[in-house]
């Protein structure tokens with residue numbers, strides 16, 4: 084897709100990958116709607132890039148419907164909608180120990196928000212025979228994020244929903260991409276305070292992540308891998324799932340601290 088002059092909406096656009104993507108899309112000439120539950124921060128990004136800010140909590144279908152209506156009334160039909168908002172809190176104890184509320188929030192933010200956006204956008208996009216849905220999943224949606232089963236399971240579901248969208252509607256003129264980053268230096272990462280902003284092993288900047296996403300959108304690539312090594316891990320998992328689980332067990336054990344908690348200092352080689 085040629086991004087110039089297109090109307091683009093990014094959820095979770097006030098910080099991290101979303102904010103970097105809003106800036107990168109605006110640089111390519113898009114009219115950008117910066118949407119976030121944090122409206123003050125969204126407004127600051129929008130002001131910077133000459134876009135507009137619309138408040139939206141993606142865990143509510145009615146908020147997503149309002150975001151779409153508001154964009155259409157202020158700017159016109161939406162060409163590109165990026166469902167990017169997400170969160171991660173990990174699990175307090177064993178793999179099933181996260182509360183029902185945490186599981187529910189993972190489900191709403193990482194899966195249902197993508198369904199709700201598509202449900203609201205598809206009728207008009209199908210009528211026009213044009214439109215682009217971009218959903219942020221994660222490398223955890225292809226592999227597993229250790230110490231966060233709810234995040235991993237719902238990101239897998241996000242990849243699956245994007246596959247269904249592409250298979251179901253590419254022939255109707257609807258373009259679909261799913262973004263599967265590994266570690267990006269944003270607030271979601273539990274990077275220790277003293278290591279923030281430093282070059283950490285395997286961690287890329289939101290700006291580099293956004294640049295790869297923009298390339299993927301321009302080339303209409305279905306699966307956008309901001310960390311190329313993830314393709315190899317994904318192949319290994321598919322080739323021999325039992326061997327892959329064994330390898331991940333070894334990796335998990337090596338990354339635990341003395342209290343048995345996942346230690347991001349080890350993950351990032353700090």
Ligand SMILES: NC(=O)c1ccc[n+]([C@@H]2O[C@H](COP(=O)([O-])OP(=O)(O)OC[C@H]3O[C@@H](n4cnc5c(N)ncnc54)[C@H](O)[C@@H]3O)[C@@H](O)[C@H]2O)c1
Nearest residue numbers: 095097098099100120140141168169221266267269270271
């Ligand atoms: N940072 C990483 O390492 C990484 C890796 C893989 C995937 N991701 C995914 O990328 C996406 C962006 O994450 P990030 O790393 O930029 O995190 P971030 O925490 O920096 O940004 C997330 C943004 O989403 C907003 N948000 C949170 N809950 C919301 C809600 N209910 N409604 C609307 N907005 C909400 C926050 O206010 C924030 O601006 C997420 O889907 C995340 O799962 C991140």
